[in-house]
Amino acid sequence: MKTERLNTDILIIGGGTAGCYAALTISENSDKKVLICEKAHIKRSGCLAAGVNALNAYIVEGRTPQDYVDYAKKDADGIVREDLLLTMSQRLNKVTHRLEQLGLVILKDENGKYVARGNRNLKINGENIKPILAQAVEKAENVQVLNRVNVIDFAVKDNKINGAFAIGIENDTFYTIDAKAVIIATGGASGLYKPNNPGFSRHKMWYPPFNTGAGYAMGINAGAEMTTFEMRFIALRCKDTIAPTGTLAQGVGAKQINSLGEVYETKYGLTTSERVYGTVNENQEGRGPCYLRTEGITPQQDDSLIRAYLNMAPSQTIKWIESGKLPSQQNVEIEGTEPYIVGGHTASGYWVDTNRATTIQGLFAGGDVAGGCPQKYVTGALVEGEIAALSAVNYVDNSKQGSIEQSDIDKHINEVTGFITKKTSPYTTEQLEEAMQTVMDSYAGGIKTNYRFNEKQLDIADYKIKQLMSLVSTLYAEDFQELMYIYELKERLTVCRSVIAHLKARKETRWHSFAENLDYPNKDEKNFNKYVNSRLENGEIKIIIRDLVQGGKEYEHIN
């Protein structure tokens, strides 16, 4: 193993949507040196790999940023940070125009105006949206990208971040990175629960299976305050391919129907969680399977849908062709995915102030890891990258760089060495990952229990996840890629533990399916119209219940 020491002004962890835009922002607004650590390659890494065919967060003509805040607040039944939603919404259109300048194709009418899809969406050709962003980053001044370098931990002392530790998965290198500020821009956490198709097709296009919750886990372990992990995200998707449904529901107006042909969506409500819950319930009561009603659409619509999905989730187009029936001839079956933790859709993640500063000095968060601000989608993640970047620049200008202690470096090198020098282990990393997914599926509200759970089950889940955590130190890695897999497992287990603690702490059912506690089947407006936050203290998860931040107010961290 080689060791290398690097130095930068601002370290960005994760070169996805938010991370790339943060780098562009710093480059354009300062002379600070930026280093992006990306565990794959920024050209196609993150959520935008295959593309996307709509921008789902845009303030269309006649609407205001406050309308977007109101929509997201209603969808989450109040548990959002209005300050974060508003500062995001105010910049959505600016980042959209910037994307267009960089080369993104956006649909316009004959007068050159964007064509809206519904109240908040624009139609685009986004197959190459990530290469467009990555290319801009590669051209940006003062920005260095390290591809295939996976950050494994923060270097934090006295609640101040001084850099991070990383491994080069293709060059067998351990990196110690000194930085004046750090922007965490990693993805959410997939792969915590047993997936829809656990066999050959366990991974699907809609969300990267490589997003392991690394940013959450590093924050949890460093003692950062985290929020709303109990608001899990369950996506309602095209069955099997798990391709997005918005293009069908909003694009061609397809309604959710059961096997009797009845439109059921109005019966349960139209929020994101209610749409999932309705589908689960129709199946449970014997009226499944459920579909999006596409039969009867025109051949032109068929043709457009086939193209739209190739630009975003090609598997769905292939599935239509393999089945011999296009959407006009056969309704599209839908199902819920396994639960994810993803701050781009729900409010899970770091507890940040209005400027996206976390509770750790010098650490800023944007995108999927930043909590309190759901319904970000692509443009919202870009905005958060921008806000976090400007805050980081300001911080660097006004603070002194700390140093990473040698004992901290030695501790991390020893841990890595332990994994790569062992030759045997009772279990493989993959076996422990499967065990974790089975525990979460059975006892923490997975697909198996129709996303429902009770406190006794959560206690069992917590016990079993802790047992699995104790087995991680027995694992060994043949090479640095397998070493990364061990760290990814550790990250997922850390996130699982926090998710279980949060699910247990919210003693109500505010969102069906997302957090459906059978011991408390009703909403408790008096006690839980509040945030459930947490912080790891001496190895134990301490729950902190906080009052809602009222609209129109900024938020600064308080103890």
Add this chain to the structure above:
Amino acid sequence: MSISINKNKCIGCGKCRNVCPGSLIKVDSDGKAYIKYPKDCWGCTSCIKECPVYAIDFFLGADIGGMGSKVHTEKKGDILSWIIQKPQGDSIKIDINQKESNKY
């Protein structure tokens, strides 16, 4: 969903290995690309779009409705063509102009 790499066509340029967002593609001792972790592929098709000799195919697993078709893309100017080769021998070609937006 996953991919298969035809070693007879592969010229060992390494572009697929470079772009894979899961770092799943490696170079074998013969200098050709292979997918080391096929079950970890999520079907993003990034590698397929990079391959200059169309050596990589995308396919659906039988567990999610795959019927044996193989898919690759070819790019000429602004046109990205998707070629779906069915096991019976016939194929479908869908051309997408990358300067044109999705309509739905």
